Amino acid sequence: MRHIARPWKHLDRDLIRQLLLAELLLLLLNLLCYGDRLWLLPMQLLLYPYLTEWRKYRKRALTRKYALGFSNLLQSLMTSVQAGYTLENACRAALTELSRQYGDSSEPTLVQLRKIVYGMNLGIPVGELFMNYARETANEDILQFAAVLDIIRTTGGNMVQILKNTMLNFQRKLDTEEEIRVILSGMVYEKNIMLGMPLMIMTYMRLTNGDYMACLYNSLGGHILVTAVLMGILACYYWTESMIHVEI
Numbered sequence: 001m002r003h004i005a006r007p008w009k010h011l012d013r014d015l016i017r018q019l020l021l022a023e024l025l026l027l028l029l030n031l032l033c034y035g036d037r038l039w040l041l042p043m044q045l046l047l048y049p050y051l052t053e054w055r056k057y058r059k060r061a062l063t064r065k066y067a068l069g070f071s072n073l074l075q076s077l078m079t080s081v082q083a084g085y086t087l088e089n090a091c092r093a094a095l096t097e098l099s100r101q102y103g104d105s106s107e108p109t110l111v112q113l114r115k116i117v118y119g120m121n122l123g124i125p126v127g128e129l130f131m132n133y134a135r136e137t138a139n140e141d142i143l144q145f146a147a148v149l150d151i152i153r154t155t156g157g158n159m160v161q162i163l164k165n166t167m168l169n170f171q172r173k174l175d176t177e178e179e180i181r182v183i184l185s186g187m188v189y190e191k192n193i194m195l196g197m198p199l200m201i202m203t204y205m206r207l208t209n210g211d212y213m214a215c216l217y218n219s220l221g222g223h224i225l226v227t228a229v230l231m232g233i234l235a236c237y238y239w240t241e242s243m244i245h246v247e248i
Helices: 007-033 037-082 087-102 108-121 126-137 140-155 159-208 210-217 220-244
Strands: none
Touching: 007 037, 007 159, 007 220, 037 087, 037 108, 037 140, 037 159, 037 220, 087 108, 087 126, 108 126, 126 140, 140 159, 159 210, 159 220, 210 220
8 A cells, every 4th residue: 555645754753853952952051061960851941942943943944945936836837838838737847847856755845736736637726726825835925826816717817927927026025035134144143153152162161171160060059150141142042033033
């Protein structure tokens, strides 16, 4: 019997990998800041902000993949429609073309495009399939395209011109987003260096002058001081993220 791949299994594996990585980082942080395995238990509280930020990063990366994939899909559709294909056949041609381009069968855009082609084979209107595509990806641009596509299919219109205008507008938006990312990349790099500087200094001092740092590891006051430093770094991280990160 043929087994059907389930996306949640990939998510579980990713989550397990992140948990293992987080536990390794907590162990290293414990060795650097406390030198006491008893502190590993309260340090588990740091798993929550770590996994929360990982989910945010994963969501932004998936949104970016959908955006780039939709841009490639529009270009492929426009080329096929200009050559005289119907939209349905253009979607089938796009699936073949993008499959060769990506190679990875789990690419989000390919997964959605397979659903569209499969739905067309079942007789579902292509406008409805693109609307489902938009809802599943939660992408406003795809939703607007699906709405326009549904109007064109019912009332008529210049499909080539619509695809061309949509592609140009969407590409312009992607270019603007890329410019913003380039501008912010330097700030993000500087932010990461500044946040990591206290830990770098502690590492240097512990390796070069362990006796001087012993008071941090052999007393409750030292542990409290290190905890306050870690909480300060975490607070600064969220503060700088709120200033630098821009939803685009």
